[in-house]
Amino acid sequence: MVKFVSVALAVLAGSLASPLLAEEAPMLTIYTYDSFTPDWAPAPRLKAGFEAICGGCIVDWVGVDSSIGTLRRAQLEGESTPADIILGLDTAIAGEARATGLFADHDLTLDNLVLPGGWGDKQFVPFDYSHFAFMYDTDAVPTPPASFEELIALPDDFKIVIQDPRSSTPGFGLVLWVKAAYGDRAAEIWKGLKPHILTVTRDWSESYALFLNGEVDMALSYTSSPSYHLIEDQDDTLKAALFSEGHYPQIEVAGILKSTDQMELARQFLTYLVSPEAQNIIAHTNWMFPVIDLGEALNPAFGNLPQPEKTLVFSDADIAAHGQEWVDEMLAAIR
Numbered sequence: 001m002v003k004f005v006s007v008a009l010a011v012l013a014g015s016l017a018s019p020l021l022a023e024e025a026p027m028l029t030i031y032t033y034d035s036f037t038p039d040w041a042p043a044p045r046l047k048a049g050f051e052a053i054c055g056g057c058i059v060d061w062v063g064v065d066s067s068i069g070t071l072r073r074a075q076l077e078g079e080s081t082p083a084d085i086i087l088g089l090d091t092a093i094a095g096e097a098r099a100t101g102l103f104a105d106h107d108l109t110l111d112n113l114v115l116p117g118g119w120g121d122k123q124f125v126p127f128d129y130s131h132f133a134f135m136y137d138t139d140a141v142p143t144p145p146a147s148f149e150e151l152i153a154l155p156d157d158f159k160i161v162i163q164d165p166r167s168s169t170p171g172f173g174l175v176l177w178v179k180a181a182y183g184d185r186a187a188e189i190w191k192g193l194k195p196h197i198l199t200v201t202r203d204w205s206e207s208y209a210l211f212l213n214g215e216v217d218m219a220l221s222y223t224s225s226p227s228y229h230l231i232e233d234q235d236d237t238l239k240a241a242l243f244s245e246g247h248y249p250q251i252e253v254a255g256i257l258k259s260t261d262q263m264e265l266a267r268q269f270l271t272y273l274v275s276p277e278a279q280n281i282i283a284h285t286n287w288m289f290p291v292i293d294l295g296e297a298l299n300p301a302f303g304n305l306p307q308p309e310k311t312l313v314f315s316d317a318d319i320a321a322h323g324q325e326w327v328d329e330m331l332a333a334i335r
Contacts, residue, residue: 098316132222135225136238170220284299
């Protein structure tokens with residue numbers, strides 16, 4: 001189905017009036033997680049930036065309750081989906097997304113990317129990244145735990161908040177992080193964490209709000225999260241704890257759906273997504289690290305953030321084969 005939006009109407013006056021003439025512009029519909037779309041988030045600025053160079057197109061963002069939710073919605077809609085692009089999946093679920101057969105090759109040359117482990121995916125284009133980490137307030141927690149085992153050893157009234165791995169990519173990322181760090185001991189680690197988990201929220205926003213309100217001592221977030229507080233709040237008391245086991249990365253990606261009737265426009269948007277302009281917008285509104293070198297355009301606060309010495313990873317094949325098993329292991333241990 002071809003999607004168009006009327007952007008101009010011209011009326012020819014006279015005794016024999018002509019029909020209305022409409023100049024029609026192609027619409028690019030993008031599914032993403034709902035925290036990407038508010039006025040303060042990247043989507044409005046990316047829309048304005050791309051519409052200024054696309055030759056009269058319209059970008060229509062559709063916010064869904066989670067990044068996993070965007071994939072589920074597209075799966076339900078199948079070839080009739082109005083979406084041209086899904087933006088906000090990550091590498092942990094890219095294998096599952098690829099297996100649906102919904103995504104087309106992007107056919108882009110991505111030689112200038114700067115990412116942990118490099119990049120060679122033919123269907124997904126990265127747009128930001130960071131490592132998962134637990135945020136803490138130095139005023140409340142002057143000496144944070146430096147490992148999962150140190151966290152477990154703290155008194156039970158030391159509370160954390162995490163996200164559900166079935167609905168949240170950070171929640172699933174934590175499952176991968178614990179499994180990558182501890183292997184066969186993962187269930188033991190989860191059982192040790194259980195007394196410290198105040199609640200398991202559906203998404204990141206709900207978890208982080210509990211942390212900012214002082215209801216928990218630590219919240220699952222990212223090593224890049226302090227950048228927001230440093231830049232927007234001039235607050236250097238909120239930091240990410242580094243764990244000696246290493247950290248698991250999240251690389252967020254966008255992909256074009258095969259069903260799109262705007263393939264060339266979609267490729268143009270993905271090219272724009274990794275441009276200096278778009279990367280600057282994303283870094284300073286989504287508070288993740290850019291996937292290209294922005295040089296002096298990147299606020300120095302990002303460069304001063306401590307980063308893990310060790311990055312833990314699983315292959316797509318490992319996640320596809322065992323991801324659900326590892327989620328079940330986690331849920332059974334904390335119930």
